[in-house]
Amino acid sequence: MTTVLPPASQPVTTDHPVTTDQPVDPAALVARRRPGYALEGPFYTSREFFDLDIDAIFAKHWIFVATEPEIPEPGDFITVELGRYSVILIRDDDGGVQALHNVCRHRGSRVLLDAKGSVGNLVCSYHQWTYAADGRLLHAGDQPPTFDKGCFGLKKVAARTLGGLIFICLSPAPPPDFDDVAERVAPYLAPHRLAETKVAAQVDLVEEGNWKLVMENNRECYHCEAGHPELTCTFFPTYGYALEEIPPRLMPAHARYLAAEAHLERACTERGMPFAPIEELQGRSTAFRVQREALDGAGESYTRDGRAASRKLLADFDTPRLGRLSLHFQPNSWFHFLADHVVTFTALPLAPDRTLVRTTWHVHRDAVEGVDYDPDILTDVWRMTNEQDGAFVGRTQAGVSSPAFEPGPYSTNEYQVDALVSWYIERLEEHLAP
Template sequence: MTTIADTTPAPSLERLVERRIPGRALEAPFYADDDVFDLDISAIFTRHWLFVASTAEIPEPGDYLTIDIGPYPILVIRDDDGDVRALHNVCRHRGSRVLSESSGSTGNLVCGYHQWTYATDGRLLHAGQQAADFDKTCYALKTVHCRVVGGLIFICLAADPPSDFDDVASRTLPYLAPHQLHRTKVAAQLDTVEDANWKLVMENNRECYHCEAGHPELMYTFFPTYGYAEDEIPPRLMPAHARYLQAQADLESACTERGMPYEEIEEIAGRPSAFRIQREPLDGAGESYTLDGSAACRKLLGDLDITRLGRLSLHHQPNSWFHFLADHAVTSMAIPLGPERTLVRTTWLVHEDAVEGRDYDADNLTAVWRRTNEQDAELVVRAQSGVKSPVYEPGPYAPNEYQVDSFCTWYIDETRKYLRS
């Protein structure tokens, strides 16, 4: 018989982190406790590089978007020179948010409270009536570290961001370059607030143990052997594995002919800017994420000349995952809103010259990942409900969930470093 004991004092954050058992899920407080959530913002989301948008989302000077990282309101804008900048969206007068809309376009940045006015690079231009010795140069908007990698915008709130991001950028850029994201536009964007902790969202994304039963639309093109070691593939999946091996050989040949890297780089633990990148084949027609695997957009990205180039998948911790295909790209990010609420934003990009209704149908383009996102949202809500039960105990990961284990190991390592700093 299971007994329930709910009188045990909550462990300290340090103790909770130190007693994590490798190979098993995290304890319940990691997914629901207010103090752990505050720790996550401080140890993870203000100290690491975060994906926040693609350059296609702010294509022209003055275009901007805003986003909150914990208590930090952030403004990402393309300045008058066309450079992408990130600024704290906090007026230097009395702290009002300068821009309140989620996105838009502006000439100057005008605070709606007392009309302090800033240039798109953050310089203070106008502050009304001030004392004679007032120096405008001392009151620019505070900056946030910002990097653009192959059309992907990353920011870091730390005073000294992790320096290993330079290595990540240099190694991933050759994979991204053929897709020329700087020549794309937004075809669709979907915001979903999932009622679950951000770690459950990321853990769910790092395994496909649940895919066969949970994602029928995705499985038209996603090989069911993903995550299995060669000698651990169940007999029932061997026909799919044979298709995968042939598709992989064809993909490698096409990539070699075009000078495109495809090899796996997997460093999802053991470094601050943990990541994984690999170009892999798709099942079905092998061209795109659609219900039959055929291309969803007639206008291919960049200067790509064939549709059957599989999927280039990139995962970057703590908050993003991407799929780049010959005909379109899908970017996804997770931003924690609270201990049990997470914003998941998915954006579909197509060639800048693609015309809806002629080159692509938006419903067809987005169908697979829209449905997959809905299914994932349901799954993580079920997980959130379960881990809050007094009888929940962290269970063991299956071999094909090794990336989840690595993600949790990375999270614990980075949190431990913060607590000891």
């Protein structure tokens, strides 16, 4: 059973439009970007940059869009909207994952209109052209004898799975470095067996901000101590700090972190589970970071006391105290793999000032709701954290829309924000190059 939970409150909104009416020269703004500083306002507010981001970032790189448990059976599908693109993800009859452009080869109608569901074949509601799950055209009425169905299948989108995560690339020439990344990340994901889980809950939250603000906010914990009381019950607030920069008030938390890390490293070593960080956040197309890290409190899961949210542990784990395997990919996704559940996050741009943040919780496929887990407890920490982050992003969108906005410098513990923005600028420079 999948529990879909609405957000408890809406993110901050503004009473004025936040897109600019003045012409914007993206190439000039990219060229004058000041390293170590936030981007200028038009990067977050202009239609020119939004369209450029779709073309240069979301249509050219590997984008996380869903998990295999979201389409568990043949015929199960979801549709994904990325700017002007609509993509169907569907489980085919052989159990594989297919990604197809949601555009009928007759006159261009959307084939599937629902966000998710299950079908036998893909039937366009306009003129009933019918396609198989792999995109082959099966039926097109009233065509001449010379009509060749083999020439009019749905156009395919590149798709890859990695430890149960589904990535797509809209480009006909996807970045080839995904193979290298997958080879190194797969051993971290494998013990959790995500493909053997089920979706326990999913929440869609539309944040009133540009997708880059959503991701920048996610890539630092400078704001966590004051901004996320539920999260910091288990998430050490020293994240991102170098040892010499940890404020005195956080030293007790750092001492707990060191003890918890020592315990986690012993547990991982005994079980042959990798835990060391791999961090390649810029200088490559498929940029990423992965590391298994300790949790505070009981050290088991993202709950207010740190204890497991599901009695039924994933795979064949023999202990819930295995910390959190944290993974993120540029440009739009982050993940937490725990012993008792997995949480996935994807940020999909809707408009210059609106971003869909989809959070999905996975538990063991044999876990029973109300017996092994309570959906409210399972989702509590990240529902609250997402809503808080939505408010921060909304306030920032309003601020960067002001003529008074001037980019400020990043703090040292915001180095991952700087890396994200630097990666983004690298990709725009490649796209804009003659």
